[in-house]
Amino acid sequence: MSTTPAISLDVSVVITNKNHKNSLESFAHALGLAVEILEEVPFQDIYTPTKDFAHAFFSNQGTLFFIPSGEYNIAAASRASEVAFLDIAQSTASFNLEYAKDGSMQRIYTNFNGTVRRNIKAPLEWESSSKSYVEIMSDAIQALTGQSLELYQQDKAARYHIIK
Structure with missing residues (x-):
C-alpha cells in the first residue's frame, strides 16, 4: 500500500533545488511565463481549473511551482541548478517528465496512453517503472x-497571475 499523499491526477509541476522565493518572477520568465504575485492560498486551492494561475511553494532547499500544462524551457531555467517538469494527465492517460541540470537536458520521458513516446537518457534515481506517476512526482519533490x-x-501557496 502506498503512502503517497492524495493529489489531483491532472497536474503539472516544476520542481527545482533552488529557493526562488525572492526571484520567482525571474525563474518563471526563464521557463517562458510572465507572472505577478497575487495572494496566499491553501494547498487545496491550487486545483482551480484555470490557466490564469500558477502556485509556488518554497522550502529552504527548493521551489515547487504548479503551472498549467504546456511547453516550458526547463534547460534555460536550470542555470546553476536542477529543474524537473512533471506533467500527469489522467484524463488523457499521459505522463511527461523532463529534467535538466546546469542548463543541459538530462532526461526526457513521455508515456501516452500506455505507449512510451520518448525515453531519452537514463532514468533518474527517483524514477522507477515500478512506481506510479504520483509516487515518482512525490519522490522528485x-x-x-x-x-x-x-x-x-x-x-x-503563493498564487501568481499568469500574464502571458
Missing part, C-alpha cells in the same frame, strides 16, 4: 526540494 509533498500540503 523530496529529492530536489528536501521536503515531502505531505509537508507542502499543510502549507500555503
Whole structure:
C-alpha cells in the first residue's frame, strides 16, 4: 500500500533545488511565463481549473511551482541548478517528465496512453517503472526540494497571475 499523499491526477509541476522565493518572477520568465504575485492560498486551492494561475511553494532547499500544462524551457531555467517538469494527465492517460541540470537536458520521458513516446537518457534515481506517476512526482519533490509533498500540503501557496 502506498503512502503517497492524495493529489489531483491532472497536474503539472516544476520542481527545482533552488529557493526562488525572492526571484520567482525571474525563474518563471526563464521557463517562458510572465507572472505577478497575487495572494496566499491553501494547498487545496491550487486545483482551480484555470490557466490564469500558477502556485509556488518554497522550502529552504527548493521551489515547487504548479503551472498549467504546456511547453516550458526547463534547460534555460536550470542555470546553476536542477529543474524537473512533471506533467500527469489522467484524463488523457499521459505522463511527461523532463529534467535538466546546469542548463543541459538530462532526461526526457513521455508515456501516452500506455505507449512510451520518448525515453531519452537514463532514468533518474527517483524514477522507477515500478512506481506510479504520483509516487515518482512525490519522490522528485523530496529529492530536489528536501521536503515531502505531505509537508507542502499543510502549507500555503503563493498564487501568481499568469500574464502571458
